[in-house]
Amino acid sequence: MDRTQVVIIGGGATGAGILWDLSLRGIAAVLLEKRDLANGATGRCHGLLHSGARYAVKDAEAARECLRENRILKTIAPHCIHDVGGLFVRYPQDDPAFFTAWDRACADIGLPTAPLSAAEALDLEPNLPSGILGASTCPDAHVDVFQLTLSNLQAAVARGGRFRAYAEVTAIERRGGQVTGVRFRDTLSGDEDSIDCEMVVNAGGGWAQQVAALAGLHVPVRCDKGSLLVLNHNLVTRVVNRCRKPGDADILVPAGPVCILGTSSITVSGPEGLRAETDEIEALLKLGTELVPCMAESRVLRIFSGVRPLYVPQGADKAGGREISRGFALLDHGVEDNLDGFVSIVGGKLTTYRLMAEKTCDLVASRLGVDEPCRTAETPLRPPTPEAVTRKIRHLLPAQAASIVERRLGPAMAQLAERIEADPDMAEILCECEQVTRAEVAMVMAVDAKVPVRTINDVGRRCRLGFGSCQGTFCGYRAMLEGYRQGLWPAEAAAADFKRYLDERWKGQAQIPNGKQLEQLMLSHDLFGPSHHFHSDGEG
Amino acid sequence: MGRQTFDLVVVGAGLAGLAATATAVAASGGARVALVHAGLGTFVYGAGGVADLGGVAADHPAVRDFRALVDAAGVPYDGDLGQSQLLPTILGTLLPVNLAPRSLWNGRVRSGTRAAVVGIAGLSAFDADFVAERLNRLACGCCYQARRIELPRQDGLPHSVLELANRFDRDPAFRQTLAEQLRRVAADYDVVLIPAILGQWSDAGQMAELETAVGCPVAEMATLPPSVAGLRLSNRLLAHLRGQGVDIFGGYPVTALEVENARCRGVHVATPGHARHFAASAVILASGPHSANLLPGWSGDQDSRRRPLDHQGRFLADNLYLAGALADPEARHGGNGRAIVGGHGAALAAFEREDDHATH
C-alpha cells in the first residue's frame, strides 16, 4: 500500500500548481489525473493571460488579482508566455460610455494602458477593420497551457512530488470524520490501486462536483461551456479584445503559428461529451469577422470546447471555513461538512491558478501543522539555460528549430544535445510545424522522463507534436514509429494507439466548415482508409 | 494574350482526368486537348491500385484502354480484375486490390513465400521491424523478416524518400549500390519489400534491370506522402500525354467556368501575374470532391451523359461533363476504378460517342 501526505485530484493547471507549491514546502504529495495533464478546461481554454483589463469595469477585485498574477507569471514562467501585449479596440458599433468607464476603471486599479489613435492601431494591426475609432494597449499575453502545466509538474517532480496520469479516483476513503486515502483505477489498463493519505485536495475543475460526491459531499458547480475556433493564420500579433461589456467572440489570441477566437458561453449538464453546435460556430465566426474582417477568408483548423466550472454557493456568504474570493472558492470540508482532511478548490481562471494553489496550500499546510510559507511567487518554474547549452543546440540544429526548442526545453536542451551527438540521425525533424526532432520525441518518451507518456497524444502535450495544420496525420505516424523503436510500445499497441489518435483528431475536426482544412481532413481519411487499409471498417 | 482555344479542356489530373484526357486523344483523332490541374491527384497517396469498378464489368473498355495507357507510359499494371489480392502496407496491414502498378503488385501475398522487409538506415519514415511484426500476426501464409541495408548518405544527413528517389533517377552508381545491397539480402528470400524509393521517373525497363541485378522480385510499398510510387505514376502519365500532343497546364487552379446560355465557353485559370482564359468546345470537370463551388446551381445529379443537372433537371451546359470523385462522392473510397471508368465515359460523351458499356 502506497502512502503520502496529500493526494491531489485533477491534473489541470490548478492541480499541477498545487503539487508544485506543496513540493516547495516539503510536503509529500501525489497528483492523480484521470487522463493526461491538462485534460480539462486547462487544455481547452483560450490561453489568454489576462491583465485584468477585461474585468476592470465589472469586478475591480478580480481585475487586480489578474494583474498581480499576470506580473508574477511573466517573471517565474517566461518560457510559457508569449508576452505579445493586448489591445482593447473601440468599434463604432459599441457603446462609447463603456470606453470611458473602461479608461477610468483601469486607471483606478493601476493597470497600465496607453491610448492609440485609429491610425496607430491600424499600423500595429493592419487586419483590424478600417472604421475603428481607436484602441488602448494593455499587458495581456498568451500562455502555452500545456507548457505551463508540464513545467509545474516537472518542477514538482524534481522536488519529490509525484504525478500519475491515467489514474481516475473512484473512491475517497474515510474513517469517521477523517479522510484516510483514495482508491483509483488506471483508465488505460483497468488496474485498481489505492493510496493512504492525511489529506485530499479536490482540484477537479468541472468535475469538482463529481469528485466531492465520491466523499459523499455536495459541491455545487455549474458547467459553463465555451467553444473556441483555431484559425490557421496569425491574423493579429497582439491579443485583440473588443472594448465593450464582455460577450461572445470578442477576443482573438495569437498563439504561435495560429490564432484562437472565442468564446461562447452556454450552460451544460456536465464536463464530458462537449461539442460545439453548428449555429454556435457560425455565430462565433460572424462575430469574429466584425473583430477582424479578413477572418472570413481564413481557415478553421480545429474547434474545441471546454467548461468553466462556476461555483454557485447556496446562501453564498455564509461564514465558515470558506474563503470566497471573486473568482474562486476554497472549501474546507472539515469546517463545512465535518469531513477533516478534505479540501475543494473550485472556479477561477487559468491566470489565477498559482494564487488558487497558494491559498489551497496555505490551508493544507496549516492543517498538517507545516509552517513553510508559499514561495511560488518568487521561485522560477525552471532554472535558466546555461549559455553553453544554447550555443551547442544552435550548432546542432537549424536556426528555426533551435529557437523553438529553447523555449520548450530550456536547460534540458543539454540532454537533447547529448542524444544528437550520440546519434546525429536524431536531429531529424519529425513534426515540421512545431520543429520537433526525433531526439526531443525520444526524450519525451524516455522511461525516466519526469512526466512520462503512454499515448501519442501525450507526446503532443509534452512537445506540441501534431498541433500544426497537418493535425498529426504525418507526424503522429512518425511518433508512433519512434515509440516503437524506443520500446515504449509493441507494434500492435502502437498501431492501436495510432488508430485512436487519428479517430480523436478526426472527431475534433468533424464540424469544421468547408474549405482547405476539410480537404486536409479528407486527405487524412483517404490516406489511412483506402490507401493503407489501416482505418477502414474492414480491418479488425 | 491570355486566351487560347481548345476542342476539349479537362480539369484535374487525378485518374479520372488522366483517363479522360487519354481517351479523348485516342477517340478524337487530332483534337486539341488541354489538361489543367492545380495539384496532383488523390491516387498518388496510394500509388494507384484499383480495387473496385463500381459495378461495371471486368472487361470494360475503360479498363482495357487504361492498361494500354499505363503500358505506353512505361508504368504497367499487373493483376486481374476478376481476382482480388492483398498488398502489404507500411502500416503492416494488407490492402485488397485487383490491379496495381507492377512494383507494388510484386509484393502481393503469395502463400508459402519468404519475404524480406528491408529498412534503410537513416530513413525513419519506414520501419521494417514494425511492418514485419504486424504482417506476421496476420498469418497470411507468408513469412516476413525485417532486414536492413545501408546506403551512402548525402552530407551525412538522414535519408528521405524523395532524396533516395532522385538519386535513383540520376545516379547509376547509386542504383548499382542499391542493387548490390538488396542482392545480399535477397539470397535468402523469394521477394524483397522496400519502401517506395525507386525513382520518380523510372520505367518498367529500369525496374526489370534492378530485379535482374538483385536476383528476385523487388516490391515497393507506398510511403506516406510524398509517395514516390504515386509520383512516378503521375509524372509518367503526364509526360506521356504531353508527348501525345496534350497541352498541360500544371499548378494553376481553375477559378470559374464560363457558362452562357447553357453552353460552357471555357475556363478561367489563376496563373501568377494575370488570369488566363481557355476557350473550349467541351469541358470535363474532374477536379475532385472539393470543387463543387465551380458549379453554381448544380443539384448534385447528372444525366446519362455525365452532364451536371440543375434543380429542375436541366443540364447546366450541354457540353460540360463530370468525372471522378466530384461526380461520384462514393468514389472517394477505393475510387480509382470508378475514376478510370468515369473519365473514359466523360471523354466519349464529349466526343459524342456512345459508351458501349454505358452504366446509366
Ligand SMILES: Cc1cc2nc3c(=O)[nH]c(=O)nc-3n(C[C@H](O)[C@H](O)[C@H](O)COP(=O)(O)OP(=O)(O)OC[C@H]3O[C@@H](n4cnc5c(N)ncnc54)[C@H](O)[C@@H]3O)c2cc1C
Ligand atoms: C472556453 C474557455 C476559455 C477559457 N479561457 C481562459 C483564458 O483565456 N484565460 C484564463 O485565465 N482562463 C480561461 N478559462 C478558464 C480556465 O480554463 C480554467 O479556469 C482553468 O483551466 C481551470 O483549471 P483547473 O485545473 O482548475 O481545472 P481543469 O483544467 O478542468 O482540471 C480538472 C482535471 O481534473 C481531472 N479529473 C476529473 N475527475 C477526476 C477524477 N475522478 N480523478 C482524477 N482526475 C479527475 C480532469 O480530467 C481534469 O484534467 C477558460 C475556460 C474555458 C472553458
